[in-house]
Structure formats: C-alpha cells, structure tokens
Amino acid sequence: MTGLEFLAVALGMRHGLDPDHLAAVDGLARLRPSPWMGLLFALGHGAVVTLLAFPAALVLKGIPWEEYHLSAWLLLLVGGLTLYQLALAGRKGAQGRGPARLPVPNPLLLGALFGLGFETASQLSALALSAQMHPLRLGLFFTLGMALVDGVDGLLAARLQGLARDGGRARRASGLLGYVVAFTAMGLALAEFSAFDLEAFALPLGFSLFALLVGLRVYTLRPAAP
Incomplete structure (x- = not known):
C-alpha cells in the first residue's frame, strides 16, 4: 500500500466513527440483529463515495442534498423505530426483535443515502484524493x-x-x-435541521458511542453477582 492508500483507509476509519454512522448501524443491529449490518452499511456508503469520486458524477454532486435534510429524516426514522421497539419490549417485559412487520431499512440502501446526505470533513478529504488516485482505488481503500x-x-x-x-x-x-442510540440519532437530526455545525463534536461523540458499546459488551461478559 502507498501512503495515499493508507491515508484513504485512515479517512474511511475516521468517517466510520462519525456519530451518525454509529447511531444508524447500532439502531439497525437492534431492530434486526445481524452481524452483517455494519459491513453492509459501509459497503453501501462506500459505493456512493466511489461514484462521487468520478468526474462524471458532477451532476450528482450538484444536487443540493443537504437542503432536503435527507440524513436527518433517516436518523429520525432509525431513532423512532428504536424507541418503538424499546416501548414494545417494555410492554412484553423482554427485549426481542419486535413484530415481524416492524420496518427495517435496508443497510446497503441506508448507507448509500447517508453517502449523499452528509458532507463531512473526512468524506470531502477523501474525495479530494481522487485528483491523485484512481476513483476505484480510492473507493476501495476508503470503504475498507x-x-x-x-x-x-x-x-x-x-x-x-x-x-x-x-x-x-x-x-x-x-x-x-x-x-x-435513539436520542443520539434524534439529536443529530435536530442539529441538522437547525443548521448547527457539529463537526467539532463529531469525533468525540463518535468515540464515546463506540466506547460505550464496547464497555456494555464487556459488562455482559462479567459473571453476575451471586
């Protein structure tokens, strides 16, 4: 791997830590527990970033996606479904998948839509590398x-x-x-609706969400007190 390819991987990892990514992935994994949810989300998102790296995608780039608040509506959907599942589980006295009819967004599609909706610094930095790398190489290592x-x-x-x-x-x-996850997703959506710049808080919040998940997973491994 060249230095540029390492940089593309690093930018992809940084982008994967964005709180909107983690909230969406964790929400999907709660609604439909599958070990592939995060990977599929990343593949869908990476496919769009790869497409945007091609010069021919100028028309797609010119669409004012942020004006439609696409990502905010998706985050509200994930947050709302998560709260619904929690309320349903509370009534049942158990944490299950919920009813089979519960709508679960397709992770590939959700990842692709997030790729269009949010223009974060890490994604824009990766796209800037397309002047020095072939778009397919850039997309491959960024998605990795x-x-x-x-x-x-x-x-x-x-x-x-x-x-x-x-x-x-x-x-x-x-x-x-x-x-x-639910309140983070809704908070991020409200921040986008109000045009509040979360860029300075994105990395600390993303690290906090990831650390919380790891901590909770370790907590479940500890033997219960007698």
Missing part, C-alpha cells in the same frame, strides 16, 4: 476503513442484542444502548 469500524460496531451491537433475549445484564445493557 469504514468497514473495519462500522463492521465491528455492527457485530458488537448485534451480539449484545442477541444476548438480551436471555435477560440479566445483557437485557439492561441492550436497553441502555437503545435509548442512547
């Missing part, structure tokens, strides 16, 4: 970085939700994560 972070995040969230069916620590941990 995202997949490393979002894939692990989705795996941990799905495992935590799967363990929640047995009750105990895992159920409490899954419930806490659900509320954090």
